[in-house]
Amino acid sequence: MLGQRFIGDGLRGNARIIINGVPGGDLGMFMSGPTCIIHGNAEHAPGNTMDSGMLVIHGSAGDAVAHSMRGGTVFVKNNIGYRGGIHMKQYEVEARPILVVGGTAHSFLGEYMAGGLVLVLGIGKEKAMTDRGIGSGIHGGEIIVRGEVDDYLLGVGAKKFKFTENDLERIAPIIKNFCEQFGYDPAEFLDTNYTRIGPASSRPFASKYVWE
Amino acid sequence: MCGIIGFIDRTKSRMDGSSIKAALSLMNERGSGDGAGYAAYGIYPDYADYYALHVFFDNMAESKTKVDELLQQWGKIVHQEEIPTTPQPGIKKVHTPWRYFFKPSEDLMAGRMASENDVVTYIVMEVNANVKGATIFSSGKNMGVFKASGWPEDVANFYMIENYKGYIWLAHNRYPTNSPGWWGGAHPFNLLNWSVVHNGEITSYGTNQRYVEGYGYKCTALTDTEVVAYLFDLLGRQHELSHEMVVRALAPPFWDDIDRMPAKEANLNKAIRLTYGSALMNGPFAIVVGTDDGIVGFTDRIKLRPS
Amino acid sequence: MTLGSVPPKFKVSIDRDQCMDCGRCIENCSYGVYRREGDKILIESRKCTACLRCVAMCPRDAITLTEKPVDYRSHPVWTREVREDIINQARSGKIILSGMGNARDLPIIYDRLLLDACQVTNPSIDPLREPMELRTYIGKKPSRLKFRKTESGDVELETKLAPNLKLDTPIMIGHMSFGAISLNSQLSMAKAAAERGTYMGTGEGGLHKALYPYQDHMIVQVASGRFGVNIDYLERGAAIEIKIGQGAKPGIGGHLPGEKVNEEVSRTRMIPLGSDAISPAPHHDIYSIEDLVQLIRSLKEATEWRKPVFVKIAAVHNVSSIAAGIARSSADAVVIDGFRGGTGAAPKVFRDHVGIPIEAAISSVDQKLRDQGVRNEISIIASGGIRSSADLAKSIALGADAVYIGTAALVSLGCRVCGNCYRNLCPWGIATQRPDLVSRLDPEQGAVQVSNLIKGWTLELSELMGAAGINSIESLRGNRDRLRGYMLDEGMLEILDVLPAGA
Ligand code: SF4
């Protein structure tokens, strides 16, 4: 298969879809429940406005991965393009979207993020993140990056926080699940060598405006 | 108010113009002496395969040269002449009526136009919109329109219509309300084989005009009737709707009637209204449209105007 | 504070002879203008927004309100507004936000367009006796029909119709989100839309459960924030609207202040409680017309091509080319929002200076779509400053299929256009989430008022059409022949393709 768009678009239930090849844009858009395993790369915006379910991409993915995703999980084995996890949002506990990237991500990762988790492992990279604008406009959720993140890479409104044992405990099951999908040994990721990035405020733009 | 008459001989045997002249003259009180006209089908059997283009020229030098050039560019003029007339006391001859018998050349069509009819339509629009002092007022095959400002009988005598033999005749006596009494404004209005005579006023003219102009027709006659000819050409010729369907688009049933129809019929009528809403004609009117194979008559949807 | 304060905008006074000391003004004013001290009601005029709630509730007509009680030295260039904005920014160094639509005193084109009526040469139609058809379908229409003959010789339609919304009147209620306005306002409008056989927009704030009974009359919006958007939401709507931009603030996003994000709003939008709901300026999956085409298709796919998809854009300079691009996609309608469109809050410099009037936009969009032969591919919905049935009739004559009303619907619910929607204090229970204020608006009563407004306009539209000798809305649409311009310059007449009065 090559370039078929809208696979799983609006699909509900707990179907399992296996894709051998490269699906087109908006894979799993509005999807609610199913699991898609992609043996190949994915195009633009997989997991766009996804509600629940899982995308497992054995390759890399294009821009705006997990755009406005509200729940469910997207695992990308290698790298993703620009604006990954943009405007991911969360409501209550059960709807918490998760994006895990094995490799690295381009600029504006987690832009306008309003909830959920973006995790970048940087496997095989010297530094997990080298592109700028991380979490620009973030007002909810968290971006966790393996290793150190240079200050100048942070976007407006984003702030670094200490990554604690407690945090590790929270994300350990996610790391294990990710490793299981792609055949990695989780042990090498289960330490506190991460940087946690979150919003400086839940109202990032409040100080920009004054009323008439 | 205007007077309309249409005759057809179903056996296609031809009759001369004297009886229609007599009939229309009886309706003088519905006109004002400002304009009258006749359309006759079957009158040019010798040139049946050629487009008969009737043109009003204001000057025979410049305007005619331009029309000649345009025609030669797109095809061949096989014959041309002034349309014979005899002076009438009631008619001031402000234009010279001329006729060409014309055939579009095939190779040009292959390039830019889909059919001979498209070429002729293009030429008519081009001349009427852009050649000063020239108006093509008739462009069908084996048919012709004869019209002028004046009383019906005078117009008939002016063109000597008793000398033409046709199997369909349409006639119109005009009381103009919304356009000056120039000859081009008299009925019938014609494009290709469509000839329209109309009594009344089309309140949807602006909508209909915008609609047909989107398809390359140009409304230049300063009167609402010409748009009917273009609507028939667009729907009847280009979109290949039957005459019945064209009439249904122009004067469709009311929605509450459609709602009461059986599903299939309702769906058809809904489709017509959705697709051809801009072709719907509003206002008080009675219209007769002549074509080479018959006459279609219809009125507005609430019979504001008797036919 | 070396700048000191600026003069109050309003002065409120009570005629103490008339006043019966009932205290209603104190109770009703959510801005805190009135307070009781001892046996006296004190007034703090500076807090007044001229929402007129107190005036409406005072049983004795004892309250007087004066605008600009203290004014600046008049100056044609350095207006009061200009001076105050400078003072405000000197103090804050921030972007100035304001509520409601464009407040600049620019000529309104609608007011300079005149409608036609029949005299003598054709009879006007009496809508009381004769059928008057306002039914409007919004969606793609075929550009031509094809028929085939069945074996039995019957004529059968070959062309398939795309899904269209059927409106009994060409007035719809535009998108005002739950969050920006109260649930009771949305409920009032939804009931009215259902009763009048028309539709209303959800805005970008999701669809509250209480509105499910009216979902067949609701157009669900998908905006850049994607709040409340999931497959269930998309399936509930009668149609889906992608919001690219809005007339009050073209080119920028928006945000609902955290104060307005209470429990219900957070649940409906599916966002955390109390956090700002931020809509980015662009949709981040749309950076080009191709991306928009893709989003439209994914919405269509998700709903199995059963629902019309609209695209809303702000009327900007090249609105006609954008609309033509949209017409070539699988979108079914384009909503054009003019620069007078209302909003809860917009940066003032955008509200007042960016975009073009809706009248010019309708006109150029309709023309461009016709020039390109794609007018039937898409319906045109006009919005942004439509105030009356006359504006409605003129919009349709310029070429729109239907209109969205926003502010007009709010005014029918009690809004007095005070422009303070962003403060969560709307005393009419409209632009607020405060339960005590929201409860002031009874959805049953509200529905009657909105429904009355739509009914009144619909009757007036029928009369205007009848007088023009037109008995079907199709024949008014794009009928610029029945409009004349009055005191419009030549350039504008040309854009509108309308003759001057007298011609
Ligand atoms: S509402 Fe009117 S009468 Fe009542 S206290 Fe206020 S001003 Fe007096």
Ligand code: SF4
């Ligand atoms: S809706 Fe806004 S403008 Fe209208 S009264 Fe309420 S706060 Fe004022």
